[in-house]
Amino acid sequence: MAAKVVIAALLHTVVGYTWPDSRTDYLETILYQQTGYRQEEMAFAVVPCSRNIFVDREKRIISAEWFRTAYHDMATADVEAGTGGIDGSIGFETDRAENVGTAFNGSTGFFVTLQSARGSMADLIALGAQMSLASCSDGNMQIPYRAGRIDATEAGPPGVPEPQQDLDSHTASFKKQGFNVTEMIGLVACGHSIGGVHGVDFPDIVDHDLEGDERQDFDQTVAHFDNVVAKDFVGNISQNPLAFGHNHTTRSDARIFNADGGDLIHRMAESNDFFIDTCKDLVERMLNTVPRGVELTAPIEPVVVKPDHLWITINDDNTKTLGGEIRVHGSTSPSARRVLILVRGQGGGLTGHNVFARTRDGLEGGGLYPNMPTFTFYEFETTVPAAFAISFFAVDIIGPNGFRKRFDNNGAGLPWVDAVIPQIHDTSCRNLESEVIEIDENNFFIIITHTLRLVAAMRDAGFEKLVLSVPRPVEMPDTLAVRFEQEEVVMDKVDGFEGSGYARYEANYSFKLNVLGPMLHYDLIAVGPNGNTTNAFNPWKDLRVC
Ligand code: HEM
Ligand SMILES: *[C@@H]1O[C@H](CO)[C@@H](O)[C@H](O)[C@H]1NC(C)=O
Ligand SMILES: *[C@@H]1O[C@H](CO)[C@@H](O)[C@H](O)[C@H]1NC(C)=O
Ligand SMILES: *[C@@H]1O[C@H](CO)[C@@H](O)[C@H](O)[C@H]1NC(C)=O
Ligand SMILES: *[C@@H]1O[C@H](CO)[C@@H](O)[C@H](O)[C@H]1NC(C)=O
Ligand SMILES: *[C@@H]1O[C@H](CO)[C@@H](O)[C@H](O)[C@H]1NC(C)=O
Ligand SMILES: *[C@@H]1O[C@H](CO)[C@@H](O)[C@H](O)[C@H]1NC(C)=O
Numbered sequence: 001m002a003a004k005v006v007i008a009a010l011l012h013t014v015v016g017y018t019w020p021d022s023r024t025d026y027l028e029t030i031l032y033q034q035t036g037y038r039q040e041e042m043a044f045a046v047v048p049c050s051r052n053i054f055v056d057r058e059k060r061i062i063s064a065e066w067f068r069t070a071y072h073d074m075a076t077a078d079v080e081a082g083t084g085g086i087d088g089s090i091g092f093e094t095d096r097a098e099n100v101g102t103a104f105n106g107s108t109g110f111f112v113t114l115q116s117a118r119g120s121m122a123d124l125i126a127l128g129a130q131m132s133l134a135s136c137s138d139g140n141m142q143i144p145y146r147a148g149r150i151d152a153t154e155a156g157p158p159g160v161p162e163p164q165q166d167l168d169s170h171t172a173s174f175k176k177q178g179f180n181v182t183e184m185i186g187l188v189a190c191g192h193s194i195g196g197v198h199g200v201d202f203p204d205i206v207d208h209d210l211e212g213d214e215r216q217d218f219d220q221t222v223a224h225f226d227n228v229v230a231k232d233f234v235g236n237i238s239q240n241p242l243a244f245g246h247n248h249t250t251r252s253d254a255r256i257f258n259a260d261g262g263d264l265i266h267r268m269a270e271s272n273d274f275f276i277d278t279c280k281d282l283v284e285r286m287l288n289t290v291p292r293g294v295e296l297t298a299p300i301e302p303v304v305v306k307p308d309h310l311w312i313t314i315n316d317d318n319t320k321t322l323g324g325e326i327r328v329h330g331s332t333s334p335s336a337r338r339v340l341i342l343v344r345g346q347g348g349g350l351t352g353h354n355v356f357a358r359t360r361d362g363l364e365g366g367g368l369y370p371n372m373p374t375f376t377f378y379e380f381e382t383t384v385p386a387a388f389a390i391s392f393f394a395v396d397i398i399g400p401n402g403f404r405k406r407f408d409n410n411g412a413g414l415p416w417v418d419a420v421i422p423q424i425h426d427t428s429c430r431n432l433e434s435e436v437i438e439i440d441e442n443n444f445f446i447i448i449t450h451t452l453r454l455v456a457a458m459r460d461a462g463f464e465k466l467v468l469s470v471p472r473p474v475e476m477p478d479t480l481a482v483r484f485e486q487e488e489v490v491m492d493k494v495d496g497f498e499g500s501g502y503a504r505y506e507a508n509y510s511f512k513l514n515v516l517g518p519m520l521h522y523d524l525i526a527v528g529p530n531g532n533t534t535n536a537f538n539p540w541k542d543l544r545v546c
Pocket of ligand 5 (some may be wrong): 095
């Protein structure tokens, strides 16, 4: 009985979620698959909270840099005019005095490796802040994360608050950003709970010698997101350089913390729970400040049963092999759980093929800090006649004691496009060649040529041509972020797959880029007189290297 209850509790369906979701699935993976099988390389950079992944300067803290980056991107918002907010414009603004430091190119240069047609720089900036605070609070503070931010293609107006400005200008600036005096006090205290002031960048505030990389921490727990910044201030512990620094002009935190007579900062000092609750609200608002017209999704919850990396291979004996992975939330006794895939044919009602998906050692994953879901992945593979036209599939989770739950998009079925399919095993491949271009003795840059050699199958009946469509990353001046430009190539019909009901197509596609990353994908569009069928967002990285 107990096992049944446990499994049932884990498999609550996320209300309103339909698979696949083009706005959230990619970012959901980055947010929740932090370690283990199919891990995405983002959260590791801020776990533990004190981590520095760069070698240029010793005293960098990536979590603090990601949080500060999100604030500086947002801080130029004008909520009444409906402009600015988290839109990635910070990437174009790194040469401004108000954005001094390594944080901004450090962050965008990291995030660009994960940027994709379904993951904007702005969404990654917000996610970076969300993850940093989750890590720095040991999983205690997890801000609901929404997606849908749209990237700016140029710099915005200046206006990030600076420490030498007076309280009136800070009050006016925060008002423009959508925060009143109480909220300004709260948000600054939240911001200055991690990290500190670097002497190299702020020599008027923190003394430094030319050799070292001094950082004066904002509080006594530099890599913990907690109320110690408020406690230290109230306790007159002269740690925070923006509150007790030798330079009175730049004591902006002191002026701000006292702007309401010290009321809020005292309450934050008294209770860490109150501090966390206050910050959760304020930082959530900060991250969700976007230009008018941008619509964010609902908060991204871990998907309970998530298919991924589905593939179909056309065999030379008039069959096709179907395969893929199912990620199931919860690691409780995965061996006692059985995962059944039900593949259903078009018009065939319930006739079709059932196959069990299996897990093995190493197919687990989850979060790098507490209070995160864990996952077990199940793999499946089955062979059907090539003529069998798939309509949809469903996943049954079968537990002990008669527990059985079906995941099928609330009856509609999980869609599986089989009219047009990339041949990701053996035949297709990708390549990456880099070339170093010297400008002079000390300066060079690297141009990377990315090549895709794609083989695909398209059903003979109902279509006229097959289009390979690639969101090509394009560099922009003054920022490390990229934008995407959709490019289309009509694929060549070649010999092959005779008798299977499919025709074989090939195309070669390549482009040059001089930044590392982003995540590359491609769509296949079968174009026909009665409309198009698209097999979207296939990762380049699922292909072998040529
Ligand atoms: C009047 C408002 C503010 C002023 C004048 C201000 C000023 C500063 C200064 C001078 C630094 C040192 C940066 C460095 O040396 O790398 C800093 C660091 C930082 N600020 Fe602010 N800040 C303000 C508001 C905020 C807010 C609202 C947040 C976030 C909600 C924030 C987050 C941070 C973080 C996380 C750091 C640490 C960066 C690191 O250690 O690399 N700040 N701030
Ligand atoms: C700021 O707004 C909050 C509500 O969000 C309110 O509780 C607080 O009193 C306001 N502070 C000021 C100074 O208006
Ligand atoms: C204090 O900071 C201000 C603003 O950065 C600067 O103009 C001034 O020279 C500094 N004073 C000292 C004594 O460092
Ligand atoms: C805070 O500390 C400073 C220097 O250590 C001292 O001059 C000042 O009187 C103290 N203030 C309070 C309120 O204790
Ligand atoms: C950040 O990178 C951009 C794009 O390469 C560059 O134009 C800008 O000068 C860099 N900023 C800093 C502070 O290095
Ligand atoms: C793609 O490139 C490969 C290697 O250069 C070549 O053998 C093949 O014929 C090309 N295919 C097409 C469709 O251009
Ligand atoms: C089908 O796809 C092609 C190629 O992308 C496009 O030009 C065409 O407009 C699409 N047709 C429909 C009906 O969406």
